[in-house]
Amino acid sequence: MRILLVNPPNCGRSMPEELYGITSLKQIFRGEPLALETLAGNLIQHDVEILDLKVNPDGLHSRLTSFAPDLVGFTAMTCEANTVIKLAGEVRQNSAAKIVVGGIHASTDPEFFNCEVIDWVVIGLGKQSFPELVEAIERDQNTEIPGIARSTKAKKPLSWQPRKYNQSDLVNNAAPRYDLVENYRSHYTLQTLGLKMGLVSSALGCPYDCNFCCIYPLTGGRYLTADIETVIRDILTLEQTPVIRLVDANSFGNPSHAWKLAEAIEKAGIHKQYLADVRSDMVVRQPQLLKRWKEIGLRAVVIGFEEIDDNALSQMNKENSAATNREAIAILHQLGLTIVGDFIISPDYTEQQFDQLHDFVCEQAIDLPMHTILTPLPGTKLHHQVQSQIKIHDLDYYTLTNAVMPTRLNEKLFYQRYASLLHTGHSNAKV
Template identity: 50%
Template sequence: MKILLINPPNSGKSIPEEQYGITSIKAIFKGEPLALEVLAGNLYDHDVRILDLKVEPASALMETINRDAPDLVGITSVTCEADALIAIAQQIKKEMNQDAPVIVAGGHHASCDPDYFNVKGIDYVVCGVAKKSFRDLVTAIDKGQQVRIPGIAKTCPDTRLNLVPRQYSVEDLVDEHPPRYDLVKDYRETYVMGGIGKAGFVVTAFGCVHSCAFCSIPTLTGERYLTHSIAASIDCMKRLDMVSMIRCVDANTFGNISFARQFAAAIIASGVKKHIIADVRADTIVNHPDVIDLWQKAGLAGVVIGFEEIDNQRLTQFNKKSSVETNIKALKHLKKTGLKVIGDFIVSPDYGRSDFKALEDFIDTHEIQLPVPSILTPIPGTPLYQSMKEEIKIFDLAYYTFSNAVTRTALEKEEFYTLYAELFKKFHRHITQK
């Protein structure tokens, strides 16, 4: 089959820009569409292309459809791109009429809220880690078979989706077929990340066994933590020979400590020499500092840590199962190592002036090189959404970029966004001084 996989354009909207002319905090995603490269890897006997509309102009969509005439189009999206996904699907169906391809919606938002895509223009919705199930769907359509695949539903806009629940296992990762990095080779030069530079993405693990209230990652694997084989992950690092920086895009690279130890030892033994950036929980650093040290020998150059908050009560509300004291202990160890620290923080809409000041002071005191403050956003499908849904004031998902408050702010909105923008400005100065 001819298959086109589409990464939708940056389509998030910005309240601070629209209402107050603050342009400095608009969310732009610049990394490679690894999820699509992973899916393509398991479609090894089909003719697959990737269209990255974060790089290409909007006109490339119909030019590509008309030129390639795909039989099936798969479109991914995170929550703020959900309406862009639907618009792309409906444009293709409208312009191609009876020649339109089968259109499949997948990705983060489809996994969190599959019913959102139960609309005209979309034929199937795929939930969760889909390297194997998407191939099963393609095979069934190719052979004209009825589709009865757990985690995949045929759309039926007049009723609710009939989604067969699914279990997840390492077999879903299909280790033996690596991602098709070659399909984005023409875009590679544009994949440059703020504060990191040019980086290639590797996924070594999916899912998470923790259940932080704001996080959608556990949904992707039914709260299981699934790791690729060490050999498959090292193979991916080798395939990315055009970059020296590897961003492990797992939400929790060190989720299985004995595995993490073996993995680092295997990287060292393999002779692969890369600078690696990976996500780690603060409590993992505190409880297993030797693993971080071993990984540094394997090439770890920086870590992304979800500190989230500087207040224990809020950390408890987020079900983070960590504490400010643990975060500080982790930072002390990281300072000894010299690793770059990229720190995620959550700014709650109920922040007052003193909260903004306290966060700024914490980041200064602990010399966090690349702080990334996001605004607390109840993503549909998360426990946070359940607990906050009555408070939501903005329902247009294009604002769910983590840089807009979709619930009421305690401060006047303009002051809230001004203080938030000042945090960004100050942090930017901080980065350039390092």
């Protein structure tokens, strides 16, 4: 079977730009489509191509003509969901291919894709369920596959059997098809750090159920670690890439696994730099683990501090404290690791709170602060809690840089303060 996997183009819209001419807040996503590379790796008996529309935004029609796929699979974040529906319509008009959609929005709000132009929706982790779906399509079998919903074309609600995730769902026997995006690789850079990097997954899922986050539901709260040999294989596959970004939501969530991986990297003689997502409470509990990773090349850590006071953290169900965040920052500075700190700006912020966050970032010497706006993504607990307050329902604006709920401040002033916060953080960034 000929299978075309499609990464949608940059398509999120920016309210501050459209309404107030503030262009510095528009979010641009350009990262290696690791999820699609991983799916391709598990389809070794098929002819698979990846089309990255973030690099080549006008390439769909020509690829449909030249490749003539039997199946087209889309991935989509929430801000890309509307565009994927439009692209699926283009596929339907110009191809006889079956159309499948997966990714984070399909997992948290699958009913959104229950429409005429979609044939199947992959819900949750698709490493195992998508190849099972491909096999069923090829054999023309009407088999019920856990984690897969057949579109009813909006005639009735979707029905599917949830998948119970375990290690077998990681399907570690084949490496991601990094080669399928070789023509795009020069575009895959972390612009804020000026680094060319490759992406590797060492774990999937997260056991922490923060109310704003859509990672927990992806695997039903399970935290699954890849085999050590699998991670080493994938790092070695990216032999020409000097920096590896571990894309796990919680890279060292299993400290024992993280220790073993560090030892295996050293034993394999791998000399690269690493960026990893970690929790501040893990840093406090496991400073020696961070020290060990620094010895084998860990360059920077990304930490979701989110907020700077306990009340706000509690409202997010963060299961962490401001004191722990401060202690973790001190440890990371002592170790000489770059801190990429994620902070979430509530639409309810006052000017005083903007000032306090600015002062905190400066006082704590956060090397690269990353600020987003609290956004109730469909399917999250936050969305359920504040649904009546949402004023913007167009998913094109769900880029995490638009206030889709009313702001306490005058909206233009809110965006001006937000833009100033971003500018100050990035202009003072140290990497």
